[in-house]
Amino acid sequence: MSTTTLEDITFQDPVLVPIWEKVRSGVRLGREDGLSVLNTWDITALGKMADYVKRAKTADIVYFVMNRQINPTNLCVLDCTFCDFAAKPGDDHAYELSMDEILDKLSNELSEVHIVGGLHPKWKFEDYLNIVARIHQAFPSIQIKAWTAVEIDWFARIGRMSVREVLEKLREAGLQSLPGGGAEVFSERVQEATFKHKMGADRWFEIHRIAHEMGFPSNATLLYGHIETYEERVAHMLRLREAQDETPGFLSFIPLALQPGNTGLVERQASSIEDLRTVACARLLLDNFDHIKSYWVMLGEETASIALNFGASDLDGTIGEERIAHYAQAQSAVGLARDKLIDMIRESGKVPAERDALYNVVRVYN
Ligand code: V47
Numbered sequence: 001m002s003t004t005t006l007e008d009i010t011f012q013d014p015v016l017v018p019i020w021e022k023v024r025s026g027v028r029l030g031r032e033d034g035l036s037v038l039n040t041w042d043i044t045a046l047g048k049m050a051d052y053v054k055r056a057k058t059a060d061i062v063y064f065v066m067n068r069q070i071n072p073t074n075l076c077v078l079d080c081t082f083c084d085f086a087a088k089p090g091d092d093h094a095y096e097l098s099m100d101e102i103l104d105k106l107s108n109e110l111s112e113v114h115i116v117g118g119l120h121p122k123w124k125f126e127d128y129l130n131i132v133a134r135i136h137q138a139f140p141s142i143q144i145k146a147w148t149a150v151e152i153d154w155f156a157r158i159g160r161m162s163v164r165e166v167l168e169k170l171r172e173a174g175l176q177s178l179p180g181g182g183a184e185v186f187s188e189r190v191q192e193a194t195f196k197h198k199m200g201a202d203r204w205f206e207i208h209r210i211a212h213e214m215g216f217p218s219n220a221t222l223l224y225g226h227i228e229t230y231e232e233r234v235a236h237m238l239r240l241r242e243a244q245d246e247t248p249g250f251l252s253f254i255p256l257a258l259q260p261g262n263t264g265l266v267e268r269q270a271s272s273i274e275d276l277r278t279v280a281c282a283r284l285l286l287d288n289f290d291h292i293k294s295y296w297v298m299l300g301e302e303t304a305s306i307a308l309n310f311g312a313s314d315l316d317g318t319i320g321e322e323r324i325a326h327y328a329q330a331q332s333a334v335g336l337a338r339d340k341l342i343d344m345i346r347e348s349g350k351v352p353a354e355r356d357a358l359y360n361v362v363r364v365y366n
Helices: 016-024 031-039 043-058 099-104 125-138 149-158 163-173 188-194 201-213 230-246 272-285 301-309 338-347
Strands: 004-006 009-011 061-065 067-070 112-115 143-146 175-177 218-224 250-257 314-317 351-355 361-364
Touching: 009 016, 009 043, 016 031, 016 043, 031 230, 031 272, 043 061, 043 272, 061 338, 099 125, 112 125, 125 143, 125 149, 125 163, 149 163, 149 201, 163 175, 163 201, 201 218, 201 230, 218 230, 218 272, 230 250, 230 272, 250 272, 272 301, 301 338, 314 338, 338 351
Parallel strands: 061 314, 061 351, 067 112, 112 143, 143 175, 218 250
Antiparallel strands: 004 009, 351 361
């Protein structure tokens, strides 16, 4: 097999060589480059390329946050085929957390609370608003990252308000940023097959644009490893890059590996190699995103650690308890301690930095 060595990277797949030349000279990658990356078998060279881009942004630092995820209810009017979490009234696994149960999950050592749930058939906007307000009153130092664009759209509809009005009220209650969920795959084909009753890409982008214009940072996700094609994954990332150019405000991109559970969509979860290619592809294409997250809840701890050498600069956080992936039988732990996250980062040769929800550094663990 012939190989090419350029600046410490030995390439076995020649397709990567011109991509590396573009990366080193700061030329933006395009659709074909993204497809080559997702198709390559030259995993070690790919990891080095993505790590080079990561280092240029965040050197050896990998971030994590002391956070808690709260999913206040799984009752949801939608019927997305990839979701084992959602329930209908009367289902055995349906639940609603009381305000006391929500507050009991929090403590002052947390920097962030991440809240996402279902579109409850009976709750009013005020019920969702009250969750933010009560958390903010009880724990003013915890930054609140809550409600995906799908929920914001729902609040505007049930509250008969504009998206701006919804976000203004949430800001008054204590909201600080928006999570990246509900993006799924920006493809009408995938939407028709897996989430046809949920809002589509145009509305998702509109809501994030408005949030950014109002000064709310947000994240963006991609749900991969099911029926989407590589072309759709790449198109998804490029559309995000364009949106970030137009109205900056995305803090991080989070590739979410589908947990097949009982969804019937695919037999097994994407392989680790597939996960690493997707993380690396995101790092290489999304040159205007500061962070790519290695979300250990869905990748599993081992792959999540390796992804820190494939362009990821953030492990998310301690989480505490997570239901969306775990209802779909995710094999990862339900929460990790701070020390475990620090070990995972150190084992991958990086320097752990604890951050808050907005990426302000709380402490570097040299
Ligand atoms: O939008 C649903 C996904 C998302 C499954 O912003 C599934 O920091 C895998 O958005 N397997 C919600 N994924 C989670 C989310 C998120 C997660 C971590 C960090 C951040 C952030 C945001 O979970 C949904 C959907 O795409 N999802 N079912 C499943 N079976």
